[in-house]
């Protein structure tokens with residue numbers, strides 16, 4: 001237990017937390033980027049932010065704007081682009097999907113979450129445009145699809161939900177989807193025009209490389225412990241930081257510093273990319289140059305035809321101790337990706353996958369998100385249950401406002417997140433998390 005009362009948790013046998021990464025993500029599709037140097041020596045700053053994913057980047061950017069005369073230190077254990085923010089499927093949602101029938105008592109909650117999403121989407125749109133970030137950003141919406149009976153039931157719920165919330169949408173039947181996406185597997189779908197598709201690693205790298213001048217980013221700089229109260233002391237392998245205020249944007253790894261230990265856990269997802277398709281192969285996919293399709297079933301596949309002409313398919317999710325999959329484990333998941341790809345695109349059965357990737361998303365038992373003060377001068381935002389690109393950006397911006405004493409509609413919306421449901425300690429946690437993740441596949445059928 002540290003002096004501030006925050007227990008310091010070490011997860012490896014050597015006593016140091018593990019911040020594994022690998023060479024299989026969307027970052028590997030980009031030209032190599034030179035990371036910022038690891039932090040060394042002693043530092044005294046007014047503000048420190050831990051975690052340079054979308055949440056931490058948005059938070060540091062906003063703190064930099066709010067406090068132009070102050071230094072903001074942003075630390076990440078890995079290289080930017082190697083965590084969930086650079087490994088997601090790149091759907092920047094405006095309108096969230098909620099499984100099941102529309103619940104009249106939840107309508108304000110749906111509206112609140114969608115306000116947060118739209119705030120994040122607008123912020124990202126502006127940042128991409130203002131800084132000329134080259135990340136295949138396309139704000140032209142995407143598709144929500146259904147193939148099997150359970151997803152068709154969700155389709156009807158979803159249409160009712162969109163009507164209730166007065167969101168503009170277009171319904172499509174199987175033939176229309178076939179001519180747009182080149183697959184005959186779907187029976188019905190919905191296109192929502194607001195929402196963006198993006199190359200996620202290019203987005204976070206571009207955001208990291210365009211931070212305000214008073215934000216210093218240090219990659220490969222893991223915070224190993226937090227001591228003291230005023231000022232806080234952050235311990236790193238080769239550095240020590242004294243900070244007045246600290247924002248933790250560490251997603252499912254917050255428990256490694258003793259935060260939300262029995263509330264937040266990681267679920268490991270995996271997908272594969274094809275090689276770049278030829279012109280003839282692209283023609284067989286219908287009339288769109290790029291597109292994204294999210295399953296209306298929570299266990300269904302997420303598909304993209306990327307602007308650089310690869311198909312990406314992601315359809316496994318599991319509890320794996322909040323860790324990435326090793327190469328041999330990824331190789332065992334790839335046949336699941338392959339089967340889903342070939343049943344959708346038999347005309348492309350000859351097209352090989354170039355590689356598979358995994359990523360870890362932060363989930364809670366009750367599907368809530370986390371926002372607010374953890375202790376006196378320590379704040380946390382994160383845990384978006386697989387929908388954190390727009391939401392993480394809004395939460396990150398709002399936590400900077402909140403920690404600075406500023407108010408806004410987004411701060412109020414984020415503060416209204418339900419408390420996280422309790423998760424038991426290990427080893428029961430492993431069993432509970434296994435069942436929570438597995439439950440998303442119930443009835444998935446053809447949609448997987």
Ligand SMILES: Cc1cc2nc3c(=O)[nH]c(=O)nc-3n(C[C@H](O)[C@H](O)[C@H](O)COP(=O)(O)OP(=O)(O)OC[C@H]3O[C@@H](n4cnc5c(N)ncnc54)[C@H](O)[C@@H]3O)c2cc1C
Nearest residue numbers: 051053054055077083085088089091223251359387388389
């Ligand atoms: C495969 C996959 C697909 C997804 N698809 C989508 C999608 O299409 N659309 C969508 O909206 N969401 C999607 N998500 C979810 C989304 O990616 C996340 O919700 C979001 O990126 C979380 O952002 P974050 O900044 O909070 O966390 P992260 O991106 O996880 O960043 C946290 C950072 O904290 C750092 N860190 C942790 N501990 C320490 C420490 N002790 N010291 C220093 N640094 C530390 C980590 O290295 C990491 O960089 C997906 C997630 C996955 C895994």
